[in-house]
Amino acid sequence: MATDTTTPPGASGPAGPPPGDAAKRPTGRRPTPLSIAIWVLVAVVGATCWTVLALHRGEDVSALWILFAAVASYLIAYRFYSKFIANRVLRLDDTRATPAERLEDGSDFEVTDRRVLYGHHFAAIAGAGPLVGPVLAAQMGYLPGTIWIVAGVILAGAVQDMVVMFFSMRRDAKSLGQMIREELGVVGGVAALIAVYAIMIILLAVLALVVVNALAESPWGVVAIGLTIPIALFMGVYLRFLRPGRVMEVTAIGVFLLLGAIALGGVVENSGLASAFELTPETLTILMVVYGFVASILPVWMLLTPRDYLSTFMKVGVILLLAIGLILARPVLQTEAVTPFAGNGQGPVFAGSLFPFLFITIACGALSGFHALISSGTTPKMIAKESHVRMVGYGGMLMESFVAVSAIIAACVIDPGLYFAMNSPAGVTGGTAEGAAEFVRTLGFTITPDQLNAFSESVETELVSRTGGAPTLAFGISLIFSEAFGSGMTAFWYYFAIMFEALFILTAIDAGTRVGRFMLQDTIGNVWPKFGDTSWRPAAWAASAATTGAWGYMLYVGVTDPLGGINQLFPLFGIANQLLAAIALTLCVTLFCKHGWWKFVWVPAVPLVWDLVVTMTASYQKVFSDNPAIGYFAQADRYRAARDAGEVLAPATEASQMDTVVFNSTVNGFLQASFAVLVLVIVANAAWIWVKAARAGSLPTTEVPHTPSQVVAPADFFATAQEKEAVRAWEAEREQTAGASR
Amino acid sequence: MTTLVRRWAAGVRWYARELTGEARWDDYLARCERDGVAPMSRREYERHRSEHLERNPQRRCC
Numbered sequence: 001m002a003t004d005t006t007t008p009p010g011a012s013g014p015a016g017p018p019p020g021d022a023a024k025r026p027t028g029r030r031p032t033p034l035s036i037a038i039w040v041l042v043a044v045v046g047a048t049c050w051t052v053l054a055l056h057r058g059e060d061v062s063a064l065w066i067l068f069a070a071v072a073s074y075l076i077a078y079r080f081y082s083k084f085i086a087n088r089v090l091r092l093d094d095t096r097a098t099p100a101e102r103l104e105d106g107s108d109f110e111v112t113d114r115r116v117l118y119g120h121h122f123a124a125i126a127g128a129g130p131l132v133g134p135v136l137a138a139q140m141g142y143l144p145g146t147i148w149i150v151a152g153v154i155l156a157g158a159v160q161d162m163v164v165m166f167f168s169m170r171r172d173a174k175s176l177g178q179m180i181r182e183e184l185g186v187v188g189g190v191a192a193l194i195a196v197y198a199i200m201i202i203l204l205a206v207l208a209l210v211v212v213n214a215l216a217e218s219p220w221g222v223v224a225i226g227l228t229i230p231i232a233l234f235m236g237v238y239l240r241f242l243r244p245g246r247v248m249e250v251t252a253i254g255v256f257l258l259l260g261a262i263a264l265g266g267v268v269e270n271s272g273l274a275s276a277f278e279l280t281p282e283t284l285t286i287l288m289v290v291y292g293f294v295a296s297i298l299p300v301w302m303l304l305t306p307r308d309y310l311s312t313f314m315k316v317g318v319i320l321l322l323a324i325g326l327i328l329a330r331p332v333l334q335t336e337a338v339t340p341f342a343g344n345g346q347g348p349v350f351a352g353s354l355f356p357f358l359f360i361t362i363a364c365g366a367l368s369g370f371h372a373l374i375s376s377g378t379t380p381k382m383i384a385k386e387s388h389v390r391m392v393g394y395g396g397m398l399m400e401s402f403v404a405v406s407a408i409i410a411a412c413v414i415d416p417g418l419y420f421a422m423n424s425p426a427g428v429t430g431g432t433a434e435g436a437a438e439f440v441r442t443l444g445f446t447i448t449p450d451q452l453n454a455f456s457e458s459v460e461t462e463l464v465s466r467t468g469g470a471p472t473l474a475f476g477i478s479l480i481f482s483e484a485f486g487s488g489m490t491a492f493w494y495y496f497a498i499m500f501e502a503l504f505i506l507t508a509i510d511a512g513t514r515v516g517r518f519m520l521q522d523t524i525g526n527v528w529p530k531f532g533d534t535s536w537r538p539a540a541w542a543a544s545a546a547t548t549g550a551w552g553y554m555l556y557v558g559v560t561d562p563l564g565g566i567n568q569l570f571p572l573f574g575i576a577n578q579l580l581a582a583i584a585l586t587l588c589v590t591l592f593c594k595h596g597w598w599k600f601v602w603v604p605a606v607p608l609v610w611d612l613v614v615t616m617t618a619s620y621q622k623v624f625s626d627n628p629a630i631g632y633f634a635q636a637d638r639y640r641a642a643r644d645a646g647e648v649l650a651p652a653t654e655a656s657q658m659d660t661v662v663f664n665s666t667v668n669g670f671l672q673a674s675f676a677v678l679v680l681v682i683v684a685n686a687a688w689i690w691v692k693a694a695r696a697g698s699l700p701t702t703e704v705p706h707t708p709s710q711v712v713a714p715a716d717f718f719a720t721a722q723e724k725e726a727v728r729a730w731e732a733e734r735e736q737t738a739g740a741s742r
Numbered sequence: 743m744t745t746l747v748r749r750w751a752a753g754v755r756w757y758a759r760e761l762t763g764e765a766r767w768d769d770y771l772a773r774c775e776r777d778g779v780a781p782m783s784r785r786e787y788e789r790h791r792s793e794h795l796e797r798n799p800q801r802r803c804c
Contacts, residue, residue, distance in 0.1 A: 511799060
């Protein structure tokens with residue numbers, strides 16, 4: 001074992017320059033002609049695909065062009081840009097021990113195989129977000145959404161995830177909140193805490209709304225999703241009492257039962273029992289809130305852990321199936337490349353023009369602030385080597401982006417008439433095929449009521465005004481799967497996709513409520529220590545009830561909003577998520593300044609500036625726009641004035657709905673404004689530090705000093721022959737040391 | 743061909759066991775053996791693990 005008695009290269013005090021002078025940089029091997037040829041080929045494929053997408057108009061465009069354009073771009077970004085960030089900007093240093101190595105405790109901190117950690121990280125970051133946003137954004141055509149998903153992830157989303165992970169790793173795997181408190185100060189810290197909690201509440205409400213919209217008046221869906229609860233409970237009991245620890249076998253049983261539950265839902269749909277499971281959105285809201293509360297106070301082994309196994313396997317399985325399905329089915333894009341709604345901002349799915357609203361509608365998949373909460377605190381506790389930050393942080397986000405690209409494809413292979421009939425609120429379609437056909441005609445698309453009914457019959461549920469994104473995606477997936485794997489199972493595939501989304505959403509709600517409960521207990525615990533004791537039932541229950549109550553209320557607001565909950569709340573969620581990204585990127589820029597890494601500060605600063613411009617423009621429009629379709633307060637004013645004049649404005653149908661619109665829009669407006677103000681407070685706090693750092697050249701940070709690493713592990717997805725040899729030698733040496741000490 | 747398939751299947755199985763944490767038990771046994779201590783029963787070990795998860799909720803993103 002290398003015993004280094006001198007100061008290791010790159011060791012520096014907290015205030016010192018970044019480690020890794022020229023001598024320490026990884027010695028890049030000269031590229032072989034073969035590798036040059038391969039990368040030229042990838043670049044040519046990517047360029048060709050983008051050119052086709054950009055130039056082909058008015059003829060059939062295969063969805064595979066999008067798929068290959070995205071994949072080629074990811075490969076190039078990973079190979080070149082992430083490597084540049086890893087080697088030149090962050091100067092990842094494998095001679096430094098990671099927190100997992102230094103603080104290994106066998107539970108939280110644990111040196112983890114890079115590929116396994118990639119799976120853990122991906123399972124934690126990818127949920128329903130990258131599936132829903134792109135579907136809604138498809139109202140502007142396939143091209144703007146695709147470009148933002150791919151460019152956004154390469155330059156912003158993956159950079160944020162990787163850089164946050166790096167900084168957390170260099171600070172004993174501290175959470176985003178802790179780092180902000182320590183590096184920015186108390187003001188920033190408190191603002192960040194409030195922002196994170198509030199944003200999480202909106203996130204949970206919107207996710208729950210997606211499930212409610214997908215299951216309303218759909219006995220098949222209700223039965224299939226409802227059965228996941230007893231299935232998860234059974235798995236929990238199995239793992240706890242029958243055969244502890246046998247996760248693989250119980251997951252296999254669980255997946256089998258899930259497929260059975262989907263089939264059983266079909267049986268119920270066509271039986272006399274169907275009406276018993278035909279639930280209204282209001283009933284589903286109550287059920288969701290009760291479920292959320294109970295699930296968050298039950299022991300994790302009963303429901304959360306087993307369902308997490310199911311959702312992880314479903315996630316990986318469906319993504320693989322979708323990629324294979326797309327290649328086999330080679331569907332043609334039905335949507336235009338760019339629809340008129342991109343310019344006029346009058347689309348029925350969400351209001352506002354391409355800039356800034358496309359960029360907040362597609363959050364997850366391009367840039368998602370929520371990832372910063374996973375990339376700090378959770379994942380860094382398990383990183384074996386510093387170099388793995390590139391693969392896990394940057395690479396993990398590229399995979400999520402791939403999911404988003406698949407989702408936009410699935411939404412764009414649907415007949416546009418059907419797409420708009422599904423995604424327009426019931427207030428404008430009247431909830432009937434005739435009403436929807438008429439409304440869609442006013443948008444400039446044609447679909448007959450008979451065609452709509454036929455589509456609905458093919459999946460055995462009413463598709464008109466089934467907003468929320470999940471049903472549209474499920475329908476697109478069912479088309480692709482039917483084409484790829486044989487027809488006759490369209491309805492089964494539809495509910496399979498609905499279940500796949502509902503599974504992660506339920507897991508996110510359960511886990512999110514729990515995290516919210518811990519945050520609340522921790523915060524109140526500062527003034528009332530007893531409340532912070534997480535094993536004290538009254539506190540745990542009160543904090544869970546407060547968290548569930550908060551998102552349950554927002555969910556209710558969404559469900560009962562005559563203007564359509566998704567239309568009203570999704571922008572709030574999207575902006576909130578992007579504001580969280582602004583907070584995370586602000587921290588990154590601050591740390592670059594404090595470290596004195598001025599040369600490369602553009603790496604996090606460019607995405608930060610872009611994100612601030614987008615979120616602040618969107619927030620400004622949502623608060624101050626005098627267009628009632630966009631500005632929350634303008635909307636409230638319009639409905640208030642009409643109400644006072646004794647009128648009822650569509651889509652409201654009675655006076656009480658007018659009150660609802662006025663109240664909801666005002667609440668949304670205030671939330672929107674306060675989120676933006678919180679972020680501005682954090683940025684202003686940080687800007688003060690940037691100036692101080694610029695004057696001083698650098699400032700002390702809380703980076704942990706260099707400790708030599710003993711762990712040997714390959715750096716990237718595929719190990720080179722030398723890396724394999726080094727690992728073998730290291731393991732043999734450890735074996736010997738262990739033998740000698742016995 | 744069969745060896746290749748077998749290697750792939752073994753790889754997938756290894757990955758799934760690691761990802762779900764099922765393999766943690768094997769690591770624990772190996773650690774106990776290395777340290778010369780008597781391991782707890784699997785039931786006890788798994789309870790220990792779930793209690794830990796209880797106190798440390800994992801985030802699941804959007």
